Amino acid sequence: MTTATTVMKQHLIDPEICIRCNTCEETCPIDAITHDSNNYVVDASICNDCMACVPPCPTGAIDNWIQVVSDNAYSIEEQFTWDELPEPQEAPEGAEVVEAKAPAAPTASEAQKEEGDQDLENKPFTAAGASIPPWSAAHPYTNLYTHKNPVTATVVGNYRVTDSDTDSDIHHIVLDMGDTPMPLLEGQSIAIFPAGEDENGRSYHARQYSIASPRDGERPGYNNLSITVKRVVEDHDGNPVKGVCSNYLCDLQKNDSVKLIGPYGNSFLMPNLPDSNLVMICTGTGAAPMRAMTEHCRRLNKEGKYRGKLMLFFGARSERELPYFGPLMNLPKDFIDINLALSRQADRPKKYVQDVIRERASDVLALINDSKTCIYVCGLKGMEEGVLAALKDIVTESGKKWEDVHAQLKTQGRLHFETY
Ligand SMILES: Cc1cc2nc3c(=O)[nH]c(=O)nc-3n(C[C@H](O)[C@H](O)[C@H](O)COP(=O)(O)OP(=O)(O)OC[C@H]3O[C@@H](n4cnc5c(N)ncnc54)[C@H](O)[C@@H]3O)c2cc1C
Ligand code: SF4
Ligand code: SF4
Incomplete structure (x- = not known):
């Protein structure tokens, strides 16, 4: 007797859009989401398609359900290596198509109750x-600018706001948005793409930074905003490391251009x-x-x-x-x-x-x-x-x-x- 092949939708995170904010991992009630230094991933053997992680994700990267053949679901190890989502797998002739179990996404308050x-x-x-x-x-306005339509800001100020003789190098960076609308509220954040490429020649993913200026801008009447960035020189365990985006930002000079997306946070x-x-x-x-x-x-x-x-x-x-x-x-x-x-x-x-x-x-x-x-x-x-x-x-x-x-x-x- 042969067992019929089934085709189903696997819950996956889009590595190109994800800003590695950890919200989904914190939200998942059954710990189906994990991450390494490269990607956030969903463990197909744990995820029950409850959808609790979908509404809080600021970018929508979490909301991907891609067709896979049942015995060929992607492992978390495979997902850790991805730069982009794979194409849907072709259904073999006669395969039974099983729709994703996912119910309609809960509202924010339902998700919170869960x-x-x-x-x-x-x-x-x-x-x-x-x-x-x-x-x-x-x-709040959210997701006005995404990976598909990032915007450019100009650095108009970058100075250190901790004493120069301490190990903690924190910068106040002011970005001018020119004529680009960027309506923001206190408590929201943006994400910034560091310039350059990683050792495999891929563009770096965007990192998120809280807005440090109020809704009417760092300087009222000007279309600008500020962020507070700590230069990362060691990882959470104290080992020396050069944080990609924080060092890029702390080293920016006046009039440099910065690519960003957002706003996030509601x-x-x-x-x-x-x-x-x-x-x-x-x-x-x-x-x-x-x-x-x-x-x-x-x-x-x-x-x-x-x-x-x-x-x-x-x-x-x-x-x-x-x-x-x-x-x-x-x-x-x-x-x-x-x-x-x-x-x-x-x-x-x-x-x-x-x-x-x-x-x-x-x-x-x-x-x-x-x-x-x-x-x-x-x-x-x-x-x-x-x-x-x-x-x-x-x-x-x-x-x-x-x-x-x-x-x-x-x-x-x-x-x-x-x-x-
Ligand atoms: C919602 C949100 C808001 C944030 N707001 C701010 C903000 O206002 N200001 C700010 O400076 N950062 C903020 N961050 C953190 C920021 O997004 C980056 O993670 C941080 O700047 C490090 O990025 P990196 O590219 O320099 O380091 P990476 O190259 O990504 O990481 C290098 C290594 O350092 C470790 N590491 C990462 N971040 C830290 C850290 N903060 N301290 C010690 N080790 C670290 C990593 O685990 C990794 O091992 C925020 C993050 C989130 C999710
Ligand atoms: S952007 Fe979405 S998918 Fe990526 S870590 Fe944040 S919540 Fe998870
Ligand atoms: S759908 Fe539910 S179980 Fe699956 S990763 Fe999201 S929160 Fe976790």
């Missing part, structure tokens, strides 16, 4: 924050109300969206149009490694409540953002309990767990159930994470 149902203890990074914006947020957005409060928690270049939000509020405040509370928790090894330290400390104390967490200070105990959040427990709790407060966390991936634990302790000690408060913060679009 994520929220996961066991947070077992998968702490899943659904840590909301996948919807606060209700009053301005509507949930890490600020409320659009004059009396909303922002709790901003960041480390390193996680300062970028916080700078954008703070500057938007400062400009509104100058016109008497903002009267909410701003509370910032900012972590770094030392003050000299804090990007924008000088301008930040010049902001009036009655405008922003700044709390620094420094982990490498001579003769002082190490402090991380979660320690300082705990020190300010009563003020943080009052803000969490105020429905006009939104909380934003941005920086290195490792900070998520500590920040969540601190918020959980503060809420629990007040006699409330953290699970309930956490769920409410997410369904109301009031708790947001962007870590990388």
Whole structure:
């Protein structure tokens, strides 16, 4: 007896479009997505076509279902080597065609509900924050420019914003968009293509960077934006490496051209109300969206149009490694409540953002309990767990159930994470 060959659709990620943002890997409830230094891939033996990863993907790279012959599905090892998606495999004569099991894609809130149902203890990074914006947020534009129609910006400024005698080389880079429309909101990001090619002669893939300027631009009345870029000189394990895009960006000169796509992001957005409060928690270049939000509020405040509370928790090894330290400390104390967490200070105990959040427990709790407060966390991936634990302790000690408060913060679009 012979078994009929079947033809089905395999869920694959388009390596040409993917910006390696990790959103899909964080979202997949059953860990079917993984990555190496080259590609993000879907394991066909695990994926159940639930579609939870599709709506959050900023580029649409995840939304590919390509015909394969059943015993010839692509392994993750094969996918790691790809530069582009393969053509659909031809169906042998008489093969049974099995349609993809995929149901209609869930809406963002349905996807969030599914994520929220996961066991947070077992998968702490899943659904840590909301996948919807606060209700009053301005509507964002996304994906105006893709790999098919990237745009060019001109560098009009590039300077270091950490002390020159520290190891942390972080740059503030201002890009002029000329006549190209690039409507942006605080909390959104763009992706940049590094110039040049890899050792195999292929163009580099685009890297994502948070916008550091407010919606009316780095300079109001000009069509420009800024980003905050850390020069990567070692990998996450401390081994020396020359990060492709960060070094390209930090070395750019005035008047150089840069190819970019975007904008991305439709949930890490600020409320659009004059009396909303922002709790901003960041480390390193996680300062970028916080700078954008703070500057938007400062400009509104100058016109008497903002009267909410701003509370910032900012972590770094030392003050000299804090990007924008000088301008930040010049902001009036009655405008922003700044709390620094420094982990490498001579003769002082190490402090991380979660320690300082705990020190300010009563003020943080009052803000969490105020429905006009939104909380934003941005920086290195490792900070998520500590920040969540601190918020959980503060809420629990007040006699409330953290699970309930956490769920409410997410369904109301009031708790947001962007870590990388
Ligand atoms: C949503 C989002 C927003 C981001 N916003 C910013 C931002 O505002 N500013 C910013 O500087 N970066 C930001 N990033 C990270 C950025 O996209 C790049 O990953 C980063 O600049 C490194 O790229 P590279 O090409 O220089 O390094 P690669 O050549 O891609 O990587 C070289 C090696 O360094 C490791 N590595 C990558 N990134 C880091 C890092 N940050 N620290 C230590 N090791 C690293 C890699 O694992 C690899 O081993 C963001 C990422 C995401 C997903
Ligand atoms: S761009 Fe889409 S497919 Fe690529 S890593 Fe991000 S979410 Fe995943
Ligand atoms: S479709 Fe569902 S199971 Fe498959 S990779 Fe996406 S989230 Fe994971």
